[in-house]
Amino acid sequence: MNYLAASDYATYGLDPTTDASWVTAASAIIDSHCRRTTLGVNQYEERLKLPPELNTVRLSYLPLVTVTPLPTPIVTLLGRYGMPRRGEWPFPEMNLEFALVFSLPGMWTTIDPTTIDIWTDSGELTFPVNALGLFFNEVDVTYNAGWSTIPTPVQVACAQIIKNAQATPGLNVQSSQINQMRLQYFGPTLLDEMVRSLLSPYVAIKGS
Numbered sequence: 593m594n595y596l597a598a599s600d601y602a603t604y605g606l607d608p609t610t611d612a613s614w615v616t617a618a619s620a621i622i623d624s625h626c627r628r629t630t631l632g633v634n635q636y637e638e639r640l641k642l643p644p645e646l647n648t649v650r651l652s653y654l655p656l657v658t659v660t661p662l663p664t665p666i667v668t669l670l671g672r673y674g675m676p677r678r679g680e681w682p683f684p685e686m687n688l689e690f691a692l693v694f695s696l697p698g699m700w701t702t703i704d705p706t707t708i709d710i711w712t713d714s715g716e717l718t719f720p721v722n723a724l725g726l727f728f729n730e731v732d733v734t735y736n737a738g739w740s741t742i743p744t745p746v747q748v749a750c751a752q753i754i755k756n757a758q759a760t761p762g763l764n765v766q767s768s769q770i771n772q773m774r775l776q777y778f779g780p781t782l783l784d785e786m787v788r789s790l791l792s793p794y795v796a797i798k799g800s
Contacts, residue, residue, distance in 0.1 A: 707720060
């Protein structure tokens with residue numbers, strides 16, 4: 593996905609004749625730096641562990657976004673109950689015996705996404721406790737995240753990467769010769785402190 597259109601060039605200080613291949617390459621560098629497939633809306637899948645006796649996880653890719661016709665950002669959601677360790681079971685032992693009889697611990701079960709609390713900006717999901725008192729210890733989440741409109745700081749960063757590339761010896765070549773691989777090779781040079789600062793809010797952080 594290109595983060596600048598030709599109509600944006602003048603706004604961000606680029607020559608109107610700049611070839612789109614520069615934008616494509618700069619956008620690819622941004623995706624790599626942000627550890628994402630794209631900053632646009634995209635579908636992701638993660639399998640996450642829940643800490644003992646907690647029922648909250650945080651997803652890696654933000655912000656969560658609801659895509660029609662789904663009612664929530666979550667596409668599919670599975671959970672697996674864990675076997676309580678010694679001293680972790682706060683309920684009557686009879687509840688645990690029922691849970692074991694019905695083989696709940698260790699089994700994957702489908703969770704209705706509308707039954708959990710979802711914070712779209714932070715990526716936090718909070719799950720209810722099972723009626724028998726069991727907590728999930730692992731969840732598998734498929735969800736939608738990203739921006740339908742690319743944020744201005746990302747566009748500024750994209751333009752700056754192109755300017756840095758065009759000012760770098762060995763990269764100041766005819767636009768018809770530029771390609772993604774060549775820009776990727778010079779990625780660390782092109783991602784100056786200003787660019788890194790602009791992109792810092794968009795870097796994916798592994799959830800937990």
